[in-house]
Amino acid sequence: MVQLWIPGPTEVRPEILAACALPMIGHRSATMTETIERMDPHLHLAFGADQSGDASVAVHSASATAMMEAALIGAGRGKVLCLVNGAFSKRWYNIALQLGRDARAIEVPMGEVVDLGEVRRVLDAEGPFDALTVVSSETSTGTATPLAPLGELLTHYPDTLFMADLVSWIAGAPVDFDANHMDFGLAGVQKAFALPPGVAVVCASAAFMERARAQTERGFYLDPVRIIDGHLARKTPATPAISLYFALAQQLEDISAGVALPESAGACSGAAAWQARFDKHSRMQARTVEWAAGHGLSLLPAPEHASPTVSCIRAGDLDVGALVGGLAERGYAISNGYGDLKGKTFRIGHMGDHSEDGLEAVLTAADDVLS
Ligand SMILES: Cc1ncc(COP(=O)(O)O)c(C=O)c1O
Known part of the structure; x- marks a missing residue:
């Protein structure tokens, strides 16, 4: 068995795998209601959304990509501005096109971040837009786009909902949903949450919900109103991935209790954890x-745009295939570059419940391969 140091899915602790193996229950049972209830305070901490504020959190049995679609369904049928700097931000743009939206991309080369001045220029010259989409941590390139300046900018464009893919960001770095004036955040759970893939988490502002409620033809399974209202009513729209709900509830509680932290962190819980x-x-x-x-x-990426969870390293003359293969022989999986970056970069996913000692072991094994 190789240990996963790829940019997700990442290693899942045995305790969490055990939660997945709990006996099955009915999804309309009291135990299911309790399981959903257990999640919310911790999800609010993960998103940085005040529990007494107007943002709602929810869980859905789907991948993150499905929630990109749900976000666009809720945002409206008009124009959407997509910041594209890698494979996943491009995916969101393509989904907008597939949904028949008037989608406008501002695209920069992989590893770069869209310039804020250009965003402002396009908003002024071509707006109003129903929504802006951004990927906070482009897993394909290990590039982080800061959310705070975008959120601040969009306060001057009240028609434009601020929607962010937080897939390889959340649980690895602060989202600050409220402070960053966000309207919709989405993520899968196979990255820094360190869970098996299969459920998605979202956070939506009151403005997003109001906009979404006003939309007709929202479909059924990816209707964000059905998903979020359903979560608030402790009822899922369809049979959920119950085993993954058990795992998510357990892991959220464990993170808030300070699981997988080094001794130096001391005993901490809640927001401090x-x-x-x-x-x-x-x-x-x-x-x-x-x-x-x-x-x-x-x-x-430039150092100030390094993702907190995925390092994408330029390979130079190094033989990436040999490095990845040599590490696999030593029991560690890292990733080659994504798409056109294959052979030119390699990626290490240092996320989730991995420890600093664990990382040291991977890097020592990489030294061994390189020597
Ligand atoms: C940034 C980002 N967005 C979206 C996705 C798609 O997630 P999923 O495969 O769960 O739909 C990924 C998957 O790696 C990702 O890294």
């Missing part, structure tokens, strides 16, 4: 960059 988890990710990211520099290698 989430912050300690973010700090751990940040140290693992810095350590990976330091290791790369030791081999004369650097990240694909």
Whole structure:
């Protein structure tokens, strides 16, 4: 068995796998209601949305891609502005086109971040847009787009909902949904939540919900109103992935209780435990960059745009296939570059419940391969 240090799915702790193996229950049972109830306070912490505020959290049995579609269904049938800097942000743009939206992409090369001034220019010259889409951590390139400046900018464009893919960001770094004036956040759980894939989590502002309720023809399974109202009523629209709900409830409670933190974090819980988890990710990211520099290698994105959970390293003359293969022989899986970046970059996913000691072991094995 190889240990997963790819950019997701990542390793799942045995305790969580055990939660997946709990006896089955009916999805309209009291135990199911309790399972959903257990999640909300922790989901609010993960999204950085005040529990007494106007944002609603929800869970749906689907992949993150499905929630990209749900977000667009709720945002309206008009124009959507998509910031594209890699494979997943391009996917969101393509989904908008597939849904027949008047989608406008601002596209920059992989590893770069769309310039805020250009966003402002397009909003002014071509708006109003119903929504803006952005991927906070482009897993294909290990590139982070800061959410705060975008959120601030969009306060000047009240018609434009701020929608972010947080797939490889959430549970690895703070989202600050409220502080960043966000309207819709979505994620799968196979990245920094360190869960098996198959359920998605979302957070929606009151403005998003109002807009979504006004839409006709929202479909059924990906109707964000049905998903979020259903969650609030503790009822799922269809039979959910019950085993994954058990796992999610367990993992959310465990993260809030300070699971998978180094001893140096001390005993912490609640928001402090989430912050300690973010700090751990940040140290693992810095350590990976330091290791790369030791081999004369650097990240694909500029240092200030490095993802907290996925390091995408320029390979230079290094044989990426040999590195990935050599590590696999030593029991560790890392990833080659994505798409056109294959052979030119490699990616290490340092996320979830992985420890700094664990990362050290991977980097030592990589040293061994490289020597
Ligand atoms: C940033 C990002 N967005 C979206 C997705 C799609 O997620 P899923 O495969 O769960 O639909 C991924 C998957 O890796 C991702 O990394």
